[in-house]
Amino acid sequence: MTTLGLPTERVEDWQDKALATFDRLLAKNRALKVFMDSCVRCGACTDKCHYYLGTGDPNNMPVARAELLRELYRRVYTPAGRLAQRLRGGPPLDEGMLEQWNIYFWQCSQCRRCSVYCPYGIDTAEITWAAREIMASIGVAPKYTTEVIAKVYTVGNNLGIPPAAWKDSAEFLEDEMYEETGVKVELPVDREGVDVLLIPPSADMFANPDTAIGYAKIFHAAGISWTTSTYASEGGNFGLFLDHRDLKKVNKRMVDAARQLNVRKMVMGECGHAWRAAQAFTCTVSGPLDFLEAPRPQHILELTLELIRKGALDLVKSRNDDIVATYHDPCNVARAGGLVNEPREVLKAVVNNFIEMPRDCIREYTFCCGGGGGMLADEIMELRMAGGKPRADAVRITGANTLVTPCAICKAQLPHVMKHWELPVEVSGVVDLVARAMRLPGQKFAEEKSDE
Amino acid sequence: MGIVLAIACYVSALAFGLGMCFRLWRWVRKPVLYNMPTTPGPRTIPGVVGRLVAEIVLFRSLFRGRKDLWALSWCFHVAFLLIVLRHSRYFLYPVPDWSMAIQTAGYYAAYVLAACALYLLMRRFYDNQTAYVSLNADYLILLLFLGIAGTGLTMRYYAAADLVYIKNFVLGLLAFQPQPLSASWLFDVHLLLVAALVAYFPFSKLVHVGAAVFSPSRNQRNIARELPPSKLWDFPVN
Numbered sequence: 001m002t003t004l005g006l007p008t009e010r011v012e013d014w015q016d017k018a019l020a021t022f023d024r025l026l027a028k029n030r031a032l033k034v035f036m037d038s039c040v041r042c043g044a045c046t047d048k049c050h051y052y053l054g055t056g057d058p059n060n061m062p063v064a065r066a067e068l069l070r071e072l073y074r075r076v077y078t079p080a081g082r083l084a085q086r087l088r089g090g091p092p093l094d095e096g097m098l099e100q101w102n103i104y105f106w107q108c109s110q111c112r113r114c115s116v117y118c119p120y121g122i123d124t125a126e127i128t129w130a131a132r133e134i135m136a137s138i139g140v141a142p143k144y145t146t147e148v149i150a151k152v153y154t155v156g157n158n159l160g161i162p163p164a165a166w167k168d169s170a171e172f173l174e175d176e177m178y179e180e181t182g183v184k185v186e187l188p189v190d191r192e193g194v195d196v197l198l199i200p201p202s203a204d205m206f207a208n209p210d211t212a213i214g215y216a217k218i219f220h221a222a223g224i225s226w227t228t229s230t231y232a233s234e235g236g237n238f239g240l241f242l243d244h245r246d247l248k249k250v251n252k253r254m255v256d257a258a259r260q261l262n263v264r265k266m267v268m269g270e271c272g273h274a275w276r277a278a279q280a281f282t283c284t285v286s287g288p289l290d291f292l293e294a295p296r297p298q299h300i301l302e303l304t305l306e307l308i309r310k311g312a313l314d315l316v317k318s319r320n321d322d323i324v325a326t327y328h329d330p331c332n333v334a335r336a337g338g339l340v341n342e343p344r345e346v347l348k349a350v351v352n353n354f355i356e357m358p359r360d361c362i363r364e365y366t367f368c369c370g371g372g373g374g375m376l377a378d379e380i381m382e383l384r385m386a387g388g389k390p391r392a393d394a395v396r397i398t399g400a401n402t403l404v405t406p407c408a409i410c411k412a413q414l415p416h417v418m419k420h421w422e423l424p425v426e427v428s429g430v431v432d433l434v435a436r437a438m439r440l441p442g443q444k445f446a447e448e449k450s451d452e
Numbered sequence: 453m454g455i456v457l458a459i460a461c462y463v464s465a466l467a468f469g470l471g472m473c474f475r476l477w478r479w480v481r482k483p484v485l486y487n488m489p490t491t492p493g494p495r496t497i498p499g500v501v502g503r504l505v506a507e508i509v510l511f512r513s514l515f516r517g518r519k520d521l522w523a524l525s526w527c528f529h530v531a532f533l534l535i536v537l538r539h540s541r542y543f544l545y546p547v548p549d550w551s552m553a554i555q556t557a558g559y560y561a562a563y564v565l566a567a568c569a570l571y572l573l574m575r576r577f578y579d580n581q582t583a584y585v586s587l588n589a590d591y592l593i594l595l596l597f598l599g600i601a602g603t604g605l606t607m608r609y610y611a612a613a614d615l616v617y618i619k620n621f622v623l624g625l626l627a628f629q630p631q632p633l634s635a636s637w638l639f640d641v642h643l644l645l646v647a648a649l650v651a652y653f654p655f656s657k658l659v660h661v662g663a664a665v666f667s668p669s670r671n672q673r674n675i676a677r678e679l680p681p682s683k684l685w686d687f688p689v690n
Binding site for chain 2: 026027028029030031033034035037038039040041042043044045046047048058061063064067078079080112115116117118119120121122123126244245248249252279280281282283284285286287288294295296297334335336337338340363364365
């Protein structure tokens with residue numbers, strides 16, 4: 001954790017240090033203060049959390065989770081609470097409370113579903129973020145998250161892919177595309193002076209090659225010059241769910257890369273945490289971004305939709321007729337990122353068979369895949385599968401054979417979820433299907449070649 | 453007894469006034485860290501106002517959350533509003549027409565309020581999820597409301613207080629010239645309970661009235677990509 005400037009093990013004066021962090025967070029965040037003060041324990045949020053629905057553990061009810069932090073808040077900041085604490089004796093933050101925090105604030109994927117149904121919009125993700133930051137400041141944070149962020153600072157991305165391997169992967173994908181299409185489609189790395197800096201989740205280069213191919217084909221067909229960056233090869237900003245300082249540090253890398261490579265636009269790939277962090281924070285945290293064209297940044301699907309509307313992409317929908325698609329709104333793209341219609345319009349432009357899941361669990365009401373917010377570790381597979389059940393149930397209702405989603409975490413989590421809950425459903429990205437339906441300039445499909 | 457009630461009313465009003473100012477001031481004083489409206493976030497100010505009106509007048513998010521709770525809660529709050537407005541006749545001289553016009557509605561509202569408060573209280577026992585998170589304060593506030601509604605309703609139908617004396621007393625309080633009062637014990641309890649509620653208000657979850665307006669996830673425009681850099685984030689990261 002030293003690369004993060006966070007303690008690697010529990011510090012000695014942890015109770016004081018924790019309270020100091022809490023104080024700092026409350027002082028500079030009106031949201032946190034309002035959320036601490038205004039919960040009326042009405043219970044509207046209780047049955048909305050996928051982890052509660054999946055595990056049945058009452059502490060996973062968003063209100064109960066928030067009360068874990070609120071209990072400390074009352075003991076320190078409210079007159080009645082302080083009095084009660086004096087009568088109770090002992091420090092306000094004790095070992096038992098810390099243990100509960102460590103369990104339950106790492107059973108929240110910060111999906112914000114609860115905040116949609118709360119009368120005051122209390123955002124449990126903010127509360128979880130604050131609690132995690134307090135714990136991180138005293139040396140309590142899972143290695144899965146801290147080691148991943150550390151890799152961004154040393155190598156540039158969450159998976160620890162060094163620049164040479166990134167370039168190799170790009171070349172490999174270029175060869176694949178040439179073999180498939182007969183057209184030389186580039187996947188540039190560290191190229192300067194181009195139109196677009198694309199920042200994908202690093203997983204796209206290895207785990208989701210169809211998505212990477214999708215990006216390349218779209219830019220190629222539209223005649224947009226672009227590049228990836230080995231310095232900022234990760235869109236997925238894990239600081240988003242650990243602490244504010246790392247959020248800024250990871251975000252700043254992207255802006256620095258854009259400036260360094262002298263690009264005109266910054267475009268985020270198919271990644272939930274990337275989108276939420278970049279969309280909500282970049283201008284505020286790493287601005288001003290006057291050297292970039294608006295929107296700052298743009299989502300690949302916003303760009304793709306623009307191109308589709310202009311008619312810049314040659315799409316043959318029937319190429320995807322074997323697909324019966326349903327669309328999973330990733331929490332951080334839809335509910336926390338505002339992109340609900342764009343991905344759907346892109347998908348409907350490339351797929352003939354599209355079925356929506358029930359209305360109460362799509363768009364801003366979407367169920368989390370169960371693997372976000374630092375929850376994608378193997379050790380908690382059981383919890384992840386339990387959290388994915390509400391999503392699986394909804395997919396089952398549609399009868400679809402393909403679950404389409406623009407998020408690398410969802411693409412890593414959902415195949416396990418589908419298999420665990422016995423659904424014969426493949427998982428795919430949105431641009432994957434765009435690429436599948438696309439005829440590149442100069443490309444002839446196999447069936448067309450045989451006609452000659 | 454009149455002196456005790458007068459002091460209680462003044463202290464309570466002071467506690468409420470100062471307390472609410474303090475509470476709201478603490479919220480307003482804190483900066484907004486970043487732009488975070490829950491989707492769908494309106495992009496214009498009229499859009500935000502519309503969202504807030506839908507939340508405050510119709511409890512829109514709660515409606516999506518739990519329809520049964522919404523019905524109980526909305527009826528409770530509307531009844532509460534009607535009752536408070538009805539009581540204006542005890543504070544205003546001469547009594548305006550609108551105040552007389554809502555007297556009947558106000559009386560029926562008291563039944564609605566009592567029934568809803570009772571239901572909400574029972575809910576905190578039999579609904580396992582809500583019972584799990586309910587604090588002592590949650591039960592106490594509902595009991596307080598039931599006490600106020602109960603004494604009020606009983607007064608109206610079984611031990612009507614002398615209105616002339618009471619009106620005189622209230623107007624005296626408002627003019628800072630406390631008048632003597634000799635009313636039934638029911639009235640004393642009713643007024644003391646109200647004073648207790650009003651004084652307790654700023655130190656309890658009842659400040660959620662402000663949260664409806666101050667919550668950043670509801671009152672922000674969806675304009676994160678157009679904002680200037682914030683000084684709050686101006687710290688070194690290398």
